[in-house]
Amino acid sequence: MTAAPHPDPAVVGLQRLVEGVSGLRWNPAQLPGALERLSPLLAAHGGLPGLLSTARAQPRVAEQVAAAFTVGETWFMRIREQLLALPDLVPRPSGGVVRAWSAGCSTGEEAYALAAVFQERGVPVEVWGSDLRADAVLSAQRGEYGRWSFRGVDDALRDRHFERCGEAFRARPALRQAARFLVHNLQDPAPMTGLSVVSCRNVTIYLQPEAVQRVYARLVAALVPGGVLLLAPSDPRPDAALGLELVPLPGASAFRRPAARPEVPRMERPVTPARPVPFTPVPAVPAGPPVDAFAEVRRRAYERPEDPDAQLALALALLDAGQPDRAARTLKFVQTLLDRPDLPEWTLARGQAALAAARQRLERP
Structure with missing residues (x-):
């Protein structure tokens, strides 16, 4: 079933701007928060018409608009199996300093984690973290985080690299000196090359398919031969034309740019709008998924924006992750999906029951 176009022409213009500037997959559930x-x-x-007019003429304003639609969920040592394996995987440059890029780093926890795993092994490292959101980059530069950013992290590891600052934790000087941050749009060429590691995890799940492969081509081109690319398990797989080698790891995997294949094919195709996703019936509300399944739930929700089942699962995952405000906004969007006049009665009844159960969880103290 094809989604009806939005009645507000300004919103349609906003969608086209966001897709064109950032390659993001449009998700109507994000509109209120953005x-x-x-x-x-x-x-x-x-208002929106005036902002769109300015954004069309000023690329930086357009990127600010698109940045409002990005998702900033991250934490320190996420997918730790990949990170812990890195010091044994990456090539050591002649200068002795490993150079890494955390692409789409949000507030910087993953960039600091990259630096920490090399420092734990006594390996000199320089990490660049980049994100489209300027406010996230400023937060990363401060290097101060609450306990939620260290969920699942051993206290001893945290305390070796962060010092207490009231109720927060601040990156220690050695860690801060190893990490630098900048604003960067992944649709643009890589801001640096000659890298041993590029990490871009839980970022491309939000991009349109052709934008994904263009980004991958640029990430791989930034690697030295033998360099390692880290993606999350839920991210789309790189195109075979990039010639990457899969590196199995305990509980995870990575990709390596072959030493014998220095050239990376160009993939400079224009971004095309995502195809509409067909509607599917709503089953009974499931229990909230565990935190380690959050990325997969988000991927399904962004690939299926018109599916109430996928959006309900996202709302429950947000509740489990301690984000009630985002969960409430997602449930409001689910209600709009269930208000469609073409829904069969039995589908509507089951969907409303699932929505009511989810709202009870939201209101529970």
Whole structure:
């Protein structure tokens, strides 16, 4: 079933801008939260039409608009099996310093984690973290995080690299000196080359298919021959034309740019809008997934924006992750999906029951 176009032409223009600038897959559930984050810009430009007019003429403003639609979920030592294996996987440059890039690093926890795993082994390292969101980059530069950023992390490991600062934890000087941060759009060429490691995890699940492969081509081109690319298990797989070698790891995997294949094919195709996703019936509400399944739940929700089942699962995952505000916004979007006049009665009844159960969980103290 094809989704009906949005009745507001300005929202349609916003969708085209976001897709074109960032390659993001459009998800209507994100619109309320994104507009809230854009409220200062909207006020400064007299509303959405005025902001779009400015964004079309000023690329940096356009990137600010697109950045409001990105997802900033991350934490220190996420997918630890990949990180712990890195010091034994990556090539050591002649200068002795391993250079790494955390692409789409959000608030910086994963960039600091990259630096920490090499410092644990006494390996000199320089890590660049980049993100489209300027506010996230500023947060990464501060290097201060709450306990939630260290969920599942051993206290001893945390305390070796972070010092207490009231209720927060601040990156220690050695870690801060190893990490630098900048604003960067993954649709642009890589900001640096000659890298031993590129990590881009739980980022491309939000991109349109052709944008994904263009990003991968640029990430691989930034690697030295023999360099390692880290993706999350839920991320789309790289195109075979890139010639990457799969490196199995305990509980995870990585990709290596072959030493004998220095050239990376160009994939400079234009971004095309994502195809509409067919509607599927809503089953009974499931129990919330564990935190380690969160990425897979988000991937399904972003690939199936018109599917109430996928959106309900996302709301429950957000509740389990301690994000009730985002869960509430997602449940509101589920209600709009269930308000469609073409739904069969039995589908509507089951969906409303599942929605009611999810709302009870949200309201539970």
